[in-house]
Amino acid sequence: MDRDEQSFTGTVIKVVGIGGAGLNVVNAMLAAGLAGAEFLAVSTSQPRLRKSNAAVTIKIGTDPRSFGTGGDPAKAQTAVQESRQQILESLQGADIVFLAAGLGGGTGTGATPELATLAKEAGALVVAVVTKPFSREGKRRIELAQKGIQALLPLVDSLIVIPNDRLISMAGKDTSLLEAFKPADDLVRQTVQGMAEIISTHGHINVDFSDIRTVLGARGMALMGIGTASGPDRALEAVRRAIHNPLLEGVDIHDAKGVLLNIAGSSSMTLDEFDQICKAVTEQVSDDATVIVGMLVDEVLGDQIMVTVIATGINT
Incomplete structure (x- = not known):
């Protein structure tokens, strides 16, 4: 699709x-x-x-x-x-x-x-x-x-x-x-x-509207990033692109109270790559942050992995 x-x-x-x-x-x-x-x-x-x-x-x-x-x-x-x-x-x-x-x-x-x-x-x-x-x-x-x-x-x-x-x-x-x-x-x-795709797309690990409400309910400044990458280091590169957006001002994922992480890739995406992405994000946020993870297999992506990060409740 x-x-x-x-x-x-x-x-x-x-x-x-x-x-x-x-x-x-x-x-x-x-x-x-x-x-x-x-x-x-x-x-x-x-x-x-x-x-x-x-x-x-x-x-x-x-x-x-x-x-x-x-x-x-x-x-x-x-x-x-x-x-x-x-x-x-x-x-x-x-x-x-x-x-x-x-x-x-x-x-x-x-x-x-x-x-x-x-x-x-x-x-x-x-x-x-x-x-x-x-x-x-x-x-x-x-x-x-x-x-x-x-x-x-x-x-x-x-x-x-x-x-x-x-x-x-x-x-x-x-x-x-x-x-x-x-x-x-x-x-x-x-x-x-x-955000619309995360809510409505049926994935192997689903994120529903109540999850969105939980993350957005943290209130404050937010970071929204989408990173796509292919090649041998595609998992970590996609994360890096998602959370380091040069357009966003005064927001740092380290301070987030809520994080919604959605990972999409074809059936070639490995469990290790999924783990790398989750680890890269969770290591950068507080232990008290609410982290919700969704995962979608989409063959249209081919060799690419797409990572979407919504981090909320960031104080500036």
């Missing part, structure tokens, strides 16, 4: 893009053909919503003439409160809600904490994946983004922060702006897809 074409049945996953950056991420995920999630776009700007490919678009705020917040988070907070009922109805039935936004501007910074509160009210686990602005965008945007992070932490189950400055160090001088942002978009997509 093609991993990208699997239907993630059972658990209801909703992805909410908030503001300009969030809407861009949702469009990128839809273009990549991510299955099994429902997509919502939320903005204070109707013109921006017209460019969204999400099935559900929500213009927040009651002012029909509004074209945005002018960089004022308070206006976005008010807009969410004015559209509270419509948002709640759209989030009903979700088991997990992913919030994707860029912090530092008005809508992303102001609306995302409000949406997190509504998603929790709807009974969902809430994972926020947000970006921080480039440092050269100015002190005010950086300070607003930091305030947004502090506002989100107590409201969400897990928070993943992607600093745009890391994109500069990863990209070459001739990299186009669109290409430079692709790793960040991919990380958001992989986070949603990886």
